[in-house]
Amino acid sequence: MDDRYGTDVLARGWRDAGRTKPTQTAASTGLVVEVVGDGFVGAVTRVDGMNVELEDRFGKRRLFPLGGGFLVDGGPVVLTAPTATAAKGRTRTASGSFAVADQRARTARASRIFVEGKHDAELVEKVWGADLRAEGVVVEFLEGVDLLEQTLDAEPPTAERRYGVLVDHLVPNSKESRIAEKIARGRHGAHVRIVGHPFVDVWQCVTPRALGIAAWPEVPRGIEWKVGVCRALGWPAEEQADTARAWQHILSKVTTFRDLEPALLGRVEELIDFVTVP
Numbered sequence: 001m002d003d004r005y006g007t008d009v010l011a012r013g014w015r016d017a018g019r020t021k022p023t024q025t026a027a028s029t030g031l032v033v034e035v036v037g038d039g040f041v042g043a044v045t046r047v048d049g050m051n052v053e054l055e056d057r058f059g060k061r062r063l064f065p066l067g068g069g070f071l072v073d074g075g076p077v078v079l080t081a082p083t084a085t086a087a088k089g090r091t092r093t094a095s096g097s098f099a100v101a102d103q104r105a106r107t108a109r110a111s112r113i114f115v116e117g118k119h120d121a122e123l124v125e126k127v128w129g130a131d132l133r134a135e136g137v138v139v140e141f142l143e144g145v146d147l148l149e150q151t152l153d154a155e156p157p158t159a160e161r162r163y164g165v166l167v168d169h170l171v172p173n174s175k176e177s178r179i180a181e182k183i184a185r186g187r188h189g190a191h192v193r194i195v196g197h198p199f200v201d202v203w204q205c206v207t208p209r210a211l212g213i214a215a216w217p218e219v220p221r222g223i224e225w226k227v228g229v230c231r232a233l234g235w236p237a238e239e240q241a242d243t244a245r246a247w248q249h250i251l252s253k254v255t256t257f258r259d260l261e262p263a264l265l266g267r268v269e270e271l272i273d274f275v276t277v278p
Helices: 118-135 145-154 175-185 225-232 240-252 262-276
Strands: 023-026 032-035 041-048 051-055 061-065 067-072 075-080 112-115 138-141 163-167 192-196
Touching (some): 061 067, 112 262, 145 175, 225 240
Parallel strands (some): 023 075, 112 163
Antiparallel strands (some): 032 041, 032 067, 051 061
16 A cells, blocks of 8 residues: 655655756746735746745736736746846737747737838837737837828728728827817727827837936927937938937937837727727
């Protein structure tokens, strides 16, 4: 007969018999962790000394000591300081969504998202690119909201081909808001969702903290906004190539959704939902 207690009453490890042993797991950024006995679930944002910071889906952050007392994918782990090797477990994309390993891009939908210009498109791609490819959503730029009505007339939206539109400086009584209101009332309105952020340009959707500045400069009227920003920050601004390099510098500082203003985050998520929900 099997003796589950063994024959040696002094043998070590009898208390742990049948228990799952925790594995050593590096606390790499994006790793989703559950705190045992606490119920808090969040993604690793940083390791500070002997503590790990977790952020839940509501944006709440808490610090916990590295070590045992955590679960990853339901299994017990001992969190250690990260090394050069990648952590096991679920990670997140730059937008905060769960990453899916080896996921192929979906065939493009008829529905799509329009943005005003190249910089808008590059910023959306950098943060939401993985999500958009997974959903089969194409982002196109208009070269200005003035061309939106013309674009809609050329290829009208339908219930099966909906268009989401992201507009800069969408504030009351602006040119952009008047165009948006006209389209919303018109024949295309039922299948178009126009949203926007309040900033003069998409550059301002990047937080000053990400750039290491206190705030975006105030540019006097009569000075082209991007040129004024570059001059105020001490960057070259004589040619268009200078502002192009300035944008690439700004874009390089964006690594996750945390580097963007909430006024942009919610609007892009709204458009993705609009063009993907059946």
